[in-house]
Amino acid sequence: MMSETAGQLQGGMKGSGGGMAGKLGYVLLYTVLIAVAVLQLFPLVWLLFFSLKNNQEVFNLPPLSLPMNPHWENYGKVWSAGNIDVYFINSVWITVAATALTVVLGSLVTFAVTRMKWKGSSIVLGLFMVAMMIPVHSTLIPLFSLFNNAGLIDHPLSLILTYVAFNMPITIMILLGFYYALPREVEEAAIIDGCSVNRMFFRIVFPMTSSVLATTAIINMIYNWNEFIFVNTFISSDAYKTLTVGVQNFIGQYTTDWGAIGATLMISILPILITFLFLSDRIVEGIAAGSVKG
Structure with missing residues (x-):
């Protein structure tokens, strides 16, 4: 006991x-x-x-100190006088168009490589993976020459095509593991019922990958929204510039409006931050699903 x-x-x-x-x-x-x-x-x-500060307060006050009178007019100034409203709209529609095109084309390529049997599929996949090793900035001169000959310099299509091309490899790499693990029984049943390949992809396979598509979409959006080099190289007119190059409007030869630059950067951060907050659950779900199923 x-x-x-x-x-x-x-x-x-x-x-x-x-x-x-x-x-x-x-x-x-x-x-x-x-x-x-x-x-x-x-x-x-x-x-x-x-x-919320002016130039004097930026240099004279501690970094985390609020000004006595916050200069909220900095936001109004950059939105109207600084042409940021046009840049913001350009950033939105170029980012959305490039992201949607990349996700759809990346899904089609991944579906063809992983779910269909045809000669050369492994070579095509290898070419896409090799493209990830190409430094982005090393292509500036060839791309500028190509778009110049095609009449696409100072045209938003040059940005969309470039974003799609450079984001395709990472998009395909993220989708690969998920597509390899999709059950083939669903596709076989659809084929028996007379479903065509195109209809099977858009009505059955594409919706099944919605969780991992959210992950690829947010990654593409962050890159497209924050991209600077290609916009600064290919676009010269204010009608097609995006937010990343719009900051330069407040940098003069003799003076620089630091408060306006801060307001512009804050405006450029908010859309991606809000999008990430709303899609964070889907992003984590997509990453987890891809890692488990791959």
Whole structure:
């Protein structure tokens, strides 16, 4: 009896000790996560305060200090006088068009490579993967010459084609694992019912991959929205410029409006931030689904 009682007491002490260790582990984990979150939010808070200051306050006040009178007019100035409204609309429709085209074409290529049997499929896939190793900036001169001969310099189509071309390899790579694991029984049943290949893809396979498509879409959107080099190289007129190059309007030869630059950067960050907040669950779901099914 005494040995049994001692064993129970020892087990209870071990259980309580394990519970305390678990609680301490959770506290430590959440402390680290909160610290990381604060570090991640610090640039956004700094940029918000920066956008509400004038030039004197930018250089004379501490970085995280609010001005006595926040200059909200910086946002109105960049939206109207700075032509940011046109740049914002251009960024939205070019990003959406390039992202949608990349996701659809990437899905078609991945479907053809993984679900259909034809000679040369492995070679085509290898070419797309090799394209990931090409430095983006090394193609500026050849692309400029190509678009110049095609009459697409200072035309938004040059940006859309470039974004689609450079985002296709990463899009296909993300989709590969998911497509390889799709059950073939669904496709076989659709074929038996008389479904064509095109209809099977758009009505059955494409909706089944919605979770991983959200992941690829947000990755493409972030790249297209923040891209600067191609816009600055191919586009010269204000009618087609995007937000990333619009910041240069407030950099003069003798003076620079730092508050307006901060407001422009804040406006450029908000759409991607809001989109990520609304699609974060789908992104995590797509990443998890691809990793498990691949």
